[in-house]
Amino acid sequence: MASKMKSTFLTMSLTLLIIAGVASSLLAYVYTLTKGPIEEANKKKKIEALSQVLPEFDNSPIDESFKVASDGDSLIVYVGKKGDEIVGVAVETYTKEGFSGLFTVMAGFQPDGTIYNTMILQHLETPGLGDKMEKGKSDWSNQFSGKNPETYKLKVKKDGGDVDAITAATISSRAYCDAIERAYNAFMKEVKTKLAI
Numbered sequence: 001m002a003s004k005m006k007s008t009f010l011t012m013s014l015t016l017l018i019i020a021g022v023a024s025s026l027l028a029y030v031y032t033l034t035k036g037p038i039e040e041a042n043k044k045k046k047i048e049a050l051s052q053v054l055p056e057f058d059n060s061p062i063d064e065s066f067k068v069a070s071d072g073d074s075l076i077v078y079v080g081k082k083g084d085e086i087v088g089v090a091v092e093t094y095t096k097e098g099f100s101g102l103f104t105v106m107a108g109f110q111p112d113g114t115i116y117n118t119m120i121l122q123h124l125e126t127p128g129l130g131d132k133m134e135k136g137k138s139d140w141s142n143q144f145s146g147k148n149p150e151t152y153k154l155k156v157k158k159d160g161g162d163v164d165a166i167t168a169a170t171i172s173s174r175a176y177c178d179a180i181e182r183a184y185n186a187f188m189k190e191v192k193t194k195l196a197i
Helices: 002-053 140-144 170-195
Strands: 066-070 073-082 085-098 101-109 115-122
Touching: 002 073, 002 085, 002 101, 002 115, 066 170, 073 170, 085 170, 101 170, 115 140, 115 170, 140 170
Parallel strands: none
Antiparallel strands: 066 073, 073 085, 085 101, 101 115
């Protein structure tokens, strides 16, 4: 009886081991199949965002990107050039202050620090409210274009700043300002020095 139980236990263990091995092999195969297309889609999305937030450029900002430290994390910086001249710098920034937590924004700056344009990359904000920060849903984010944070306070008017908040989505508006301010601070403190602009 004991030997029969031992044999059943070994058979079950071996079967479980085989199933786990097959499942992990299938997962690895699917990962290998989808890794390239996912990376290509993400690169395409970044190129599209860069073309929206930077003045016209003729280089590949993704190939000239680098990281800078920010609040214990890092931001990715993309340099847009026309010939040898830097026409703008885009900073992939983030905030953790959104209504639904973390979201990411691409902020483009002219060499003097003036905001050229901004674009939301990823968020989980409330549909119909906080998602109005997206370009396709409203023109709310256009108010940042052409403003220099040196004189334009990146806070909602309710908090003493210059930014009109999205109606019924003040938290999302504050968070967007937080992300842009983080990008601007990194641009002014580290990027301008590194690029000598």
